[in-house]
Amino acid sequence: MGEVEGPDESEDAGFAGLVDLSGFYAAVFKPFQDYVRNQNAWIGEMLAESAVVRMRPVLPRVVVDSHLIRMDAMTENLRRQIADLTGFNDMVRQALGPLAATYRTTQWHRVFASLGDITKGFYPENLRDVTPGLDDLETLLVDEGIPLMWVPGPPTVRALLEAPDAATRRRIIGRRWKGVVNDCETVLEEVHHPAVEDARSFALDVVHALRAGHTSAAQALAANLLDSILQRLDKTVRVQLTQNDFKAKGIKFKLDDHKFKVACTFAPVWYAHAKYFPQKGDPIPKTFGRHPSAHGVSRTQYSRINAVYALMLVTSVIKFFDTEPPGRR
Template sequence: MTDETVAESGDDRDEGEKGIELTPEQTETLRSSIASIQRSLAPQIKLPTFTLPESAFKNVIAISGIVEAQQALMADAIRPILDAQAAWRNQISGGIAESLASASKITSMLAEQQSAWLRSLGPTIAAMRAAFYPPNLRAIQGLKFAEVNTVVMVDGIPLYGLPRTATADALIRADGASERRRILGRRWRTISADCRTVVMGCESQAVAPYVPFAVAALEALDEGHTAAAQALAGSLVDAILNAYFGKDRYKYTPDRNGKRTKDAYDEFSIRQFTAFAPMWQAYQQFFVTDGDKVPTTFSRNATAHTVSPRQFNRRNAVQGLMLACSLLYRLDEEAASVEADA
């Protein structure tokens, strides 16, 4: 840097330190310029100002008045409906009470009518029971067909038309087959009497040829000739069933191979089933040549094809005669109905 340059810089500094003298007009002009520059540099943010016109206020007031007027009109319009609804509620409340009272009266009337109807239905129910069961079973209370099935089909003890109700009830309520066998042994005299009553009451021409043989077998039993009574009972059962069923009898008896089912019994009515089901046990297969053991319950085949105290005894004689006389009773009913229609 030259001495001349240093001298010039020094001269400028000395002049600034002394200040510049401005007139009042020049000072005001300078302030205005500086303020203008500041305004140009500051951010230009202008907040909007919303002013609701006077007409809008008038519109709001007018609308409010309209709404209030409409609300008043609406209240006046629905007041009759509300009044009617209140009256309707009161009426319904009273009506419900009256309806409940009426319903109670109707229920009472229906109960009386139902009771009368059930009383009048008694004879009809009795007639239905008569259609299901023979006379000696109708008085047994709470009798179920499954119980009848156990006695007549499973144990082979007849119940159709005999024995008398008390004995039939005892057989049905007995605890198992052994107990039923004991009943046959203890009550054989009354059972014989019941068989005789049934047979002597048969009047149809179809049954008439068998009656004397049934009576003869019963007399043999009563006189103590149990083997003779059983042998004649076995022959009588075979003759009756062959005459009634013919070749179809084999549909209702077991076959030698044990394959035949009891399905054929499904075609029977309850009364028919009760009468004929005992023959399923009476005709169980028995062949001496096959070494079959002699059965201890009544067997038509064992009665015809063997002589053994295991088969011939009083209980079996009673059971065989019950079957013969029961079949005669059933056949006499059918024949009497056919003869009456003819």
């Protein structure tokens, strides 16, 4: 995202003077650029010639024959190009030899290990093996309101990413609800910050209510708990993260406007705050929402799957406050 924190400048000095790659660039990338440039020119010429041959019925015989002769020559040229490419591959392999030897040194192991640690730091534990891209995150978090931060577990995350559409993803949550509830309990048990100790306790009550079959009570508690947790945010920030005007103005939550963990944690929270005005005749939504949970109590809004969504939301937000101390948000 636009504000992702990078390594301290003091760490950059550790990279200086490790390896001089200028020779590697001169041996590999410069010749490769020349090679690609020559191939592009040759392919363009071949395509032009093939177009002439396809127009054979409408061109004079002498023109067509001359181009056919040239096509024969180009076929031979293609054979030579393939041979050249084989030689080029050998050259690349030889040039990569010193770099591979350098990579095997201890200092390069440290460099790449550090880069790996930085990448892992962006993702919570449940996403580190699947590392979804920005398009995936926007679809699931913003467009569908599915929490992904810390919960659910990796197998469910992978199934969600591989699913073809929103309806399938919702069915996956519905079928795996027991496993998702277990995932939430596991994460909540790891929460230790005193500031969210009470919230953690109430979230575990949601877990127990769901397991006991009290889905309506679970959803009501989770929805109100979410609202209570959000009160700890500065009012301006809270409004920014929950002001869902998509229905009226088509304005989406922008992941790029926030740091990575903030964006991914609160995008589904934003989704759950879609405007709902029963006095205006708004239909009660079937997907979980904070407002219809409070003002549209019905069999349409209250369901086991919506209670699971609500539990996932409060678990993500509680874990966020457990891991992100004040001043880093």
